[in-house]
Amino acid sequence: xxxxxxxxxxxxxxxxxxxxxxxxxxxxxxxxxxxxxxxxxxxxxxxxxxxxxxxxxxxxxxxxxxxxxxxxxxxxxxxxxxxxxxxxxxxxxxxxxxxxxxxxxxxxxxxxxxxxxxxxxxxxxxxxxxxxxxxxxxxxxxxxxxxxxxxxxxxxxxxxxxxxxxxxxxxxxxxxxxxxxxxxxxxxxxxxxxxxxxxxxxxxxxxxxxxxxxxxxxxxxxxxxxxxxxxxxxxxxxxxxxxxxxxxxxxxxxxxx
Amino acid sequence: xxxxxxxxxxxxxxxxxxxxxxxxxxxxxxxxxxxxxxxxxxxxxxxxxxxxxxxxxxxxxxxxxxxxxxxxxxxxxxxxxxxxxxxxxxxxxxxxxxxxxxxxxxxxxxxxxxxxxxxxxxxxxxxxxxxxxxxxxxxxxxxxxxxxxxxxxxxxxxxxxxxxxxxxxxxxxxxxxxxxxxxxxxxxxxxxxxxxxxxxxxxxxxxxxxxxxxxxxxxxxxxxxxxxxxxxxxxxxxxxxxxxxxxxxxxxxxxxxxxxxxxxxxxxxxxxxxxxxxxxxxxxxxxxxxxxxxxxxxxxxxxxxxxxxxxxxxxxxxxxxxxxxxxxxxxxxxxxxxxxxxxxxxxxxxxxxxxxxxxxxxxxxxxxxxxxxxxxxxxxxxxxxxxxxxxxxxxxxxxxxxxxxxxxxxxxxxxxxxxxxxxxxxxxxxxxxxxxxxxxxxxxxxxxxxxxxxxxxxxxxxxxxxxxxxxxxxxxxxxxxxxxxxxxxxxxxxxxxxxxxxxxxxxxxxxxxxxxxxxxxxxx
Numbered sequence: 001x002x003x004x005x006x007x008x009x010x011x012x013x014x015x016x017x018x019x020x021x022x023x024x025x026x027x028x029x030x031x032x033x034x035x036x037x038x039x040x041x042x043x044x045x046x047x048x049x050x051x052x053x054x055x056x057x058x059x060x061x062x063x064x065x066x067x068x069x070x071x072x073x074x075x076x077x078x079x080x081x082x083x084x085x086x087x088x089x090x091x092x093x094x095x096x097x098x099x100x101x102x103x104x105x106x107x108x109x110x111x112x113x114x115x116x117x118x119x120x121x122x123x124x125x126x127x128x129x130x131x132x133x134x135x136x137x138x139x140x141x142x143x144x145x146x147x148x149x150x151x152x153x154x155x156x157x158x159x160x161x162x163x164x165x166x167x168x169x170x171x172x173x174x175x176x177x178x179x180x181x182x183x184x185x186x187x188x189x190x191x192x193x194x195x196x197x198x199x200x201x202x203x204x205x206x207x208x209x210x211x212x213x214x215x216x217x218x219x220x221x222x223x224x225x226x227x228x229x230x231x232x233x234x235x236x237x238x239x240x241x242x243x244x245x246x247x248x249x250x251x252x253x254x255x256x257x
Numbered sequence: 258x259x260x261x262x263x264x265x266x267x268x269x270x271x272x273x274x275x276x277x278x279x280x281x282x283x284x285x286x287x288x289x290x291x292x293x294x295x296x297x298x299x300x301x302x303x304x305x306x307x308x309x310x311x312x313x314x315x316x317x318x319x320x321x322x323x324x325x326x327x328x329x330x331x332x333x334x335x336x337x338x339x340x341x342x343x344x345x346x347x348x349x350x351x352x353x354x355x356x357x358x359x360x361x362x363x364x365x366x367x368x369x370x371x372x373x374x375x376x377x378x379x380x381x382x383x384x385x386x387x388x389x390x391x392x393x394x395x396x397x398x399x400x401x402x403x404x405x406x407x408x409x410x411x412x413x414x415x416x417x418x419x420x421x422x423x424x425x426x427x428x429x430x431x432x433x434x435x436x437x438x439x440x441x442x443x444x445x446x447x448x449x450x451x452x453x454x455x456x457x458x459x460x461x462x463x464x465x466x467x468x469x470x471x472x473x474x475x476x477x478x479x480x481x482x483x484x485x486x487x488x489x490x491x492x493x494x495x496x497x498x499x500x501x502x503x504x505x506x507x508x509x510x511x512x513x514x515x516x517x518x519x520x521x522x523x524x525x526x527x528x529x530x531x532x533x534x535x536x537x538x539x540x541x542x543x544x545x546x547x548x549x550x551x552x553x554x555x556x557x558x559x560x561x562x563x564x565x566x567x568x569x570x571x572x573x574x575x576x577x578x579x580x581x582x583x584x585x586x587x588x589x590x591x592x593x594x595x596x597x598x599x600x601x602x603x604x605x606x607x608x609x610x611x612x613x614x615x616x617x618x619x620x621x622x623x624x625x626x627x628x629x630x631x632x633x634x635x636x637x638x639x640x641x642x643x644x645x646x647x648x649x650x651x652x653x654x655x656x657x658x659x660x661x662x663x664x665x666x667x668x669x670x671x672x673x674x675x676x677x678x679x680x681x682x683x684x685x686x687x688x689x690x691x692x693x694x695x696x697x698x699x700x701x702x703x704x705x706x707x708x709x710x711x712x713x714x715x716x717x718x719x720x721x722x723x724x725x726x727x728x729x730x731x732x733x734x735x736x737x738x739x740x741x742x743x744x745x746x747x748x749x750x751x752x753x754x755x756x757x758x759x760x761x762x763x764x765x766x767x768x769x770x771x772x773x774x775x776x777x778x779x780x781x
Contacts, residue, residue, distance in 0.1 A: 057413050078420030085418040091411040095433050095509065104429065108419035147295065154419070 043211030330389020392453030404438025597656025668702030
């Protein structure tokens with residue numbers, strides 16, 4: 001007998017967003033994301049993936065509909081420091097060192113300083129040796145890895161990743177895809193990942209939502225029943241390729257729709 | 258290579274260049290003095306040094322007084338600026354009113370405010386300190402307002418994503434992001450405070466470098482005059498350089514250049530806030546006078562000035578005198594202002610085409626920019642006479658240095674990635690200048706043009722007050738000495754309003770340019 005699906009952690013009902021000037025970004029969406037799962041949002045450029053992420057983070061107000069995170073509003077959850085976002089732009093503060101920027105994640109969440117955790121995260125994202133370096137002296141990929149570490153530093157209940165590996169080189173990207181999921185899985189973090197990469201979505205996510213062109217609507221909701229932990233040879237498996245093909249087909253359908 | 262790694266190495270070279278420029282300047286000055294020997298116009302550095310060694314007590318005492326007044330005004334003015342910036346941050350809707358009122362105060366003609374403050378505050382140093390504070394608070398307020406918002410939106414999103422509020426924004430982002438802007442403001446404020454104190458001393462103080470200047474000008478003591486002005490210039494350069502050095506020690510990022518006012522106000526809102534500013538200014542003026550129960554003979558209320566300008570039997574005559582004086586002033590002011598802007602921008606472009614010359618000229622220009630030109634007004638009058646040439650030159654010089662320095666920085670601040678595109682095509686210097694650097698320079702040019710409006714008004718009124726006997730500055734001097742307070746207050750009101758309108762007109766053009774060329778700077 002199959003196990004009961006995990007309870008929904010994020011519940012969006014009739015969620016819509018129209019920007020000033022009448023630009024409709026999201027047509028009413030109904031989405032339920034399970035607690036502790038990783039969900040990937042894929043879709044064509046400019047379709048509204050990041051907007052959906054910002055709405056869930058409480059950084060934008062919806063034009064219609066509602067969002068509940070664990071039964072509470074995003075604003076309430078932000079005040080509980082339960083949300084953490086790694087933005088597309090690494091947004092590191094130039095006057096803080098790498099360590100200072102990562103520690104800021106805990107400071108802003110009003111958590112006590114935890115040097116050991118910060119050092120562990122620095123090692124995890126492959127930036128050991130650069131602790132005292134300022135962002136100006138780091139490459140784009142290094143900055144982005146630092147931003148991911150900062151997002152993880154507060155051990156959030158909901159982790160929102162907006163194309164977090166966009167500026168990361170291919171080798172590091174593969175390494176991060178191996179190293180990061182165990183971290184958020186061991187904490188039971190609900191993760192929402194915005195990505196352009198189909199293979200990244202299949203590798204990291206438990207579920208993939210494919211969005212159409214703007215105004216975005218969900219054209220496919222694809223479960224990824226691949227076991228964890230996922231190792232690098234998974235990408236060579238037939239199951240992986242079948243899922244990637246399914247997502248690509250859905251994407252093409254979304255663009256054509 | 259990282260910025261932090263390149264900075265120390267680069268710091269030494271400009272210092273050497275500045276030294277080279279200073280030596281050339283001193284040599285040229287001495288040569289000119291030798292050539293003009295006996296003309297009672299110019300004392301060279303050797304003669305100035307001799308005069309200073311012979312009169313150390315006199316100079317030292319006067320310098321101490323002016324330094325104290327300037328420093329007290331500097332602290333006071335900057336504290337007010339920080340409080341106002343804080344208020345505008347806490348209550349953003351108050352910003353147009355705060356900046357509007359501050360602009361109006363900044364545009365008050367110091368030469369007339371001085372005597373008025375003297376009768377309001379009595380003898381002593383208070384009027385000089387108040388003038389020094391008035392001279393600095395706006396130049397700190399504006400960069401601070403910009404700096405407190407000078408962070409990418411995503412940094413604020415970051416703080417908000419953790420559910421933190423405005424205090425956390427202020428602590429983690431705004432306070433630190435504003436630091437370079439604060440230092441940029443303080444750097445301009447330091448010589449400005451010294452200038453304010455000196456202008457205060459021009460207009461009726463008992464002690465200080467300004468008093469010595471007036472005394473030597475009247476006695477035609479050429480070495481004394483040049484010595485006092487040289488001391489004033491040196492102190493200003495040192496104050497400017499000292500704050501610059503402090504900024505370099507504290508900050509890692511290069512100082513910001515463009516001090517534009519962020520504004521997203523639409524026309525109807527701008528009209529409402531202008532009306533509100535005018536109403537509040539009149540209310541504060543009236544209430545201040547009433548609260549202190551100041552004698553209406555010298556402490557004129559708005560009603561008295563409106564009466565003098567519009568209702569009184571001699572109102573037409575008052576208006577005619579004011580109009581005539583303003584026309585005389587405009588004849589000197591406008592050509593000097595335009596010439597200062599055009600020559601400043603043109604020379605900056607020329608120096609960009611000849612980088613070797615720029616390397617020598619820029620440190621010198623940055624140093625000379627910090628000299629309170631108005632403090633050297635007597636020298637320019639001495640050299641060029643009391644006619645149109647002297648006045649226009651003084652206004653031009655006052656406008657030239659800040660424009661030249663701002664434009665030169667603007668020309669060099671082209672985005673690296675776009676520069677790479679021009680590099681790929683091996684574009685000529687002229688092509689880069691026309692297609693890349695001039696558009697990048699325009700925001701700096703307009704910022705300089707805007708800030709130059711009150712500076713030019715100050716220059717022209719000071720020189721008219723001190724020397725030429727014409728124009729609105731002279732009318733204010735005459736009204737002060739005849740205790741014609743109706744006329745003096747009318748002059749103050751009209752000059753402040755006209756300066757503020759000139760400033761606002763340039764700011765309007767500037768905003769249009771920025772919204773096209775640098776939209777990120779127009780973001781609220």
